[in-house]
Amino acid sequence: MDLFPLWNSLRIAAISAVLVFFLGIAAAYWSSRAPRLVKGLLDVVLTLPLVLPPTVVGYLLILLLGPNQALGALLFRLFGARLLMRWWSAVFAVSVVIFPLMYRTARGAFESFDEDLAAAGRTLGLSERYIFWRIRLPACRQGILAGVVLSFARALGEYGATSMVVGFIPGRTATVATQVAFLWQNDSAPGARQSLLIWVLINLTISAAVLITVNLLEKRGGSRGTAR
Amino acid sequence: MALRVEIEKRLGDFQLRVRFDTERALLALLGASGSGKSVTLRCVAGLMTPDRGRIVLNGRTLYDSEKKINLPPQQRRVGYLFQSCALIPQRSVLQNVELGFHAHPRRQRRALALAQLERFRLEKLADALPRTLSGGERQRCALARTLAAEPEALLLDEPFSALDDYLKWQLELELARTLEDYGGDAILVTHSRDEVCRLAKSVCILNGGRSEPLRSAAEMMTAPGSLAAALLSGCKNLSPVTVQGDGSLLCTDWGWRLPALPVPAGLSHVGIRAHSLRPGPGPLSLNCSLDRAIDNVFSCILMLRTPGGALLRAEWDKTSRIPPVGAPLTVHVAREEILLLTGGEAHD
Numbered sequence: 001m002d003l004f005p006l007w008n009s010l011r012i013a014a015i016s017a018v019l020v021f022f023l024g025i026a027a028a029y030w031s032s033r034a035p036r037l038v039k040g041l042l043d044v045v046l047t048l049p050l051v052l053p054p055t056v057v058g059y060l061l062i063l064l065l066g067p068n069q070a071l072g073a074l075l076f077r078l079f080g081a082r083l084l085m086r087w088w089s090a091v092f093a094v095s096v097v098i099f100p101l102m103y104r105t106a107r108g109a110f111e112s113f114d115e116d117l118a119a120a121g122r123t124l125g126l127s128e129r130y131i132f133w134r135i136r137l138p139a140c141r142q143g144i145l146a147g148v149v150l151s152f153a154r155a156l157g158e159y160g161a162t163s164m165v166v167g168f169i170p171g172r173t174a175t176v177a178t179q180v181a182f183l184w185q186n187d188s189a190p191g192a193r194q195s196l197l198i199w200v201l202i203n204l205t206i207s208a209a210v211l212i213t214v215n216l217l218e219k220r221g222g223s224r225g226t227a228r
Numbered sequence: 229m230a231l232r233v234e235i236e237k238r239l240g241d242f243q244l245r246v247r248f249d250t251e252r253a254l255l256a257l258l259g260a261s262g263s264g265k266s267v268t269l270r271c272v273a274g275l276m277t278p279d280r281g282r283i284v285l286n287g288r289t290l291y292d293s294e295k296k297i298n299l300p301p302q303q304r305r306v307g308y309l310f311q312s313c314a315l316i317p318q319r320s321v322l323q324n325v326e327l328g329f330h331a332h333p334r335r336q337r338r339a340l341a342l343a344q345l346e347r348f349r350l351e352k353l354a355d356a357l358p359r360t361l362s363g364g365e366r367q368r369c370a371l372a373r374t375l376a377a378e379p380e381a382l383l384l385d386e387p388f389s390a391l392d393d394y395l396k397w398q399l400e401l402e403l404a405r406t407l408e409d410y411g412g413d414a415i416l417v418t419h420s421r422d423e424v425c426r427l428a429k430s431v432c433i434l435n436g437g438r439s440e441p442l443r444s445a446a447e448m449m450t451a452p453g454s455l456a457a458a459l460l461s462g463c464k465n466l467s468p469v470t471v472q473g474d475g476s477l478l479c480t481d482w483g484w485r486l487p488a489l490p491v492p493a494g495l496s497h498v499g500i501r502a503h504s505l506r507p508g509p510g511p512l513s514l515n516c517s518l519d520r521a522i523d524n525v526f527s528c529i530l531m532l533r534t535p536g537g538a539l540l541r542a543e544w545d546k547t548s549r550i551p552p553v554g555a556p557l558t559v560h561v562a563r564e565e566i567l568l569l570t571g572g573e574a575h576d
Contacts, residue, residue, distance in 0.1 A: 119275045120314035122301035124327055124377050138318050 001195065004171050005179040006202060008087055012162075012175065013155035016094040020151055023095075024102030025144065029132075031103075032110040050100035057096050058164025065092065065165075085166055087173050093161035098151035105150065109143025110136070145217055153210040157203075176203060231381050231413045235271050235281035235291070244268065244278075246439040248432045254407055254414045256424040256445070258460050259434030265417040268434070269383045272415070273308045274301035285381055285413075307379030311386045313370040315358035321345065321369050322354040328376025341376070348372040363391045364399055371406065382407075382414040388423065400426065421461045424448070433457045455497045455569045463499040463567060464541040471495070483536030484514045486566065496571035500561055502529070505542035510560025516540065518557045521550050532557060 031042045049057050065072040065083040072083055083089060113136055121131040137144065159177035166173040168182050176199065183196040230251045237244040244264040248255065259265045270276040272283055274290065277298060283291040285306065290299050315324050326341040345351045348368045358366060367387060374382065387403065388396045404427060407414055416428060424431050425445045433440040433448070435456035443453075452458040458466060467481035475488030479498050486498070516532035519539060523529075528550060532540040542559060544550075551557055 114312070114314070116310045116312050116314040117316060119270075119273075119301075120308065120310055121327070122275065123273050123304070123306060123308040123379075124373070125302045125305075125331060126327065127302065135316055139316070 001198065002171065005174040005176050005199075008090075008174060009156055009176040012087070012090045012094055013152055015088075015091050016098060016155045017148060017152040019091070019095050020099050020102045021144075021148055024099060024147065024151070025106050025137075027099075027103050028106035028110055032107050046103050047100045049096050050104075054093075054097055054158065054160025054162075055164055058093055058161035061092055061096065061161065061165050065089075085169070085173065087166065090158075090162045090166045090173065090175065093165040094155045094158045097158050097161050098154045101151040101154055102147040105147030106140070106144050109140035109147075112143075113140055146214065149210065149214050149217065153207070153214075156206060156210070176206075230284075230286060231272075231415075232282070232284040233268070233272060235268070235278035235283065237267065237271060237276070237278040237280075239267065242437055244437040246432075246434065246437075248439060248442055250413050250415070250430065250442075253429040254416055254427055255442070256428035256431040257415055257417045257434060258419065258421065258424055258431050258448075260419060260456075260460065263434040264437040265419075265434055266385060269308070269385055269415065269417055272381070273306045273383055274299060274304045275308075305378070305380045307374040307377060307382045309367075309370055309374050309382070309384045309387055311389060313358070313366045315366060315370055315373075317358055320355050320357060321350055321361070324358065324369060325350075325373045325376055328373040331377070344372050344376050362395075364395050367391075367399060368402070371403070375406070375410065380412055382410065382412060384414060384416045386417055386419070388418075388420075403427070419460070421448070433460060452499070452567060453492075453570065455499075455571060458497070458499040458567055458569050462501075464502045465500045465505070466497050466569070467536075467538065468496060469498045479536070481536050481538035482514065482534040482540060484534065486512060489563070489566065489568065491568055492570055494570040495568055497569040499567035499569055500540070501565065501567070502541045502543040504561050504565040505532075505540060505559045506561070507542075507544065507548060507557070507559060509558045510562075512563060512566075513558050513560035514540075515556060515558050518551055518553050518555055520553065530557075532559065 027042070027046055031039050031046070034042060062084065063069060065075070067073060067076055067082055067084070075081065075083060083092070117135055117139065118131050121135055157177055159181065162175055163178050163181070168174055168178045174182070180196065180199050180203070183192050183199065187193055187196065230249065232249050234247045235244070242264070244267055246264065246268050257265050257268060267276060271278045278291065278293070280293045281291070282289070282293070285304070289295065289297050290304050290306070291297060316327070322341055322345065325344050326337045328344070329337045329340045332340060342351070342354070345354055348371065350365065350368055350372060353361065353365060358369070361369065388399060391399060400423070416423070418424060428445050430442050431445050431448050432442050433454070433456060435454065440454060440457060448457060448461050452461050452463065455466065467479040469477050469479050471491060472478055472485070477486040477489065477491070477498065479486065514534060516534050518530060519533040520531040521528060522531070524543070526546065527543045528546050528548065530542045530544060530550070532542060534540055540559070
């Protein structure tokens with residue numbers, strides 16, 4: 001059996017999670033310190049992908065990045081690369097869809113941070129960079145970690161936006177989610193039902209593993225506070 | 229060694245206008261909650277920026293709105309002891325104290341921090357996390373960390389407010405000793421007149437965002453000058469006063485006519501401390517009736533119904549003879565113990 005969809009899903013999810021880790025933290029930090037009006041507006045815009053149907057997100061990405069569109073055409077001329085229908089094109093789609101998860105959990109963590117800690121660091125003469133990376137982030141680590149795992153898990157299962165942006169090319173753009181859809185649509189093909197069953201089992205295993213990881217992290221996070 | 233502060237800041241409807249000067253001593257900033265004490269400290273530390281004014285520490289300008297100087301907190305050398313202690317929760321006591329030595333070379337920090345822990349009797353807790361410490365230990369750790377950075381001025385934000393009485397006293401003794409060794413300028417924010425009297429040389433009273441001129445702690449008790457200061461210094465009996473045609477003072481709440489006294493401009497209230505009201509007739513006496521007698525720990529509190537209708541509070545020895553409730557009772561006050569006060573709100 002060809003395991004390419006699994007490998008493809010994992011790399012897309014990993015790259016997207018890393019990307020969204022930095023973008024989400026930056027956006028969360030920025031909006032948690034923004035004036036109330038800006039914050040409200042930012043919140044709506046940045047959370048929109050969470051409630052939009054993924055197919056709409058996919059369609060908007062096609063409108064933005066398609067070769068006949070302004071941005072897509074410009075990038076095509078600059079780099080000579082098509083932005084859609086490559087395996088890594090799914091990173092755009094997945095990142096947009098999972099961004100709100102990271103953003104919202106990280107923002108919650110930042111907002112519950114005790115600002116006295118940062119103030120104390122400043123009066124002790126610690127640099128702003130040290131305070132952010134060595135005091136603020138570690139103190140918010142539990143919320144941020146939860147955001148990373150959740151967004152990674154969601155990234156693995158993303159279907160709607162991915163299928164719009166990269167379609168389904170076996171061995172090129174197929175992911176776990178699009179593979180399952182493909183097999184179900186073509187279940188009269190020889191061996192399709194068995195493959196479908198195996199993919200379902202793989203999905204269940206991965207999902208369970210992620211949830212167990214989250215639980216372990218939460219437990220360890222709870223006791224780590226006292227142990228370290 | 230001197231700290232000069234002269235700042236204004238507007239926060240919504242609240243206008244802060246503070247001005248004081250302190251030299252090599254502990255200055256108390258006394259005010260009710262919401263009077264701008266913490267905002268003042270934050271402005272001095274550089275955690276907040278005033279709208280206007282100047283802050284000079286030992287000849288170094290930390291902030292000057294005219295010269296457009298505003299040093300970041302990192303460069304001010306102003307230590308801040310937070311009410312919450314602000315210890316980094318995921319770091320041990322030793323690691324927290326090491327932060328105070330971050331200006332030293334990396335390999336020296338541990339040894340310096342260990343020596344500092346010993347000085348503050350925290351060496352046994354070096355590896356403990358802040359959340360496992362008692363309130364007193366937490367504060368010692370925060371103080372050790374703050375002083376490790378060798379600040380030129382030390383700001384103490386209500387350091388005793390979250391502690392129980394016994395611990396408070398222990399810490400107060402420790403803090404007094406530490407401050408003697410420290411030798412720099414320090415500002416203690418508090419709402420307790422007892423702490424002011426015991427710890428501070430001078431006091432700056434903050435009233436609704438305005439600072440009153442500095443005075444000694446003793447002076448605050450004998451001549452508070454303003455209604456706000458009298459309240460903060462713990463004066464229990466206050467009455468509005470009107471100057472009569474013959475110069476005598478009528479305390480309207482009590483119906484008590486006091487003889488002519490040299491009154492300050494803007495006189496609005498008279499204050500008499502509970503222990504200044506003594507039993508028996510005298511040159512300045514008032515006939516009341518006993519409304520209630522309450523046993524306090526070491527004294528007896530008497531609530532007296534005055535001819536004016538309001539209650540006066542007197543505090544007497546437990547050995548004094550207390551008449552039955554409802555019985556007539558005459559009290560007197562010494563002329564020099566009458567506090568003449570200028571108005572609270574209108575005061576400027």
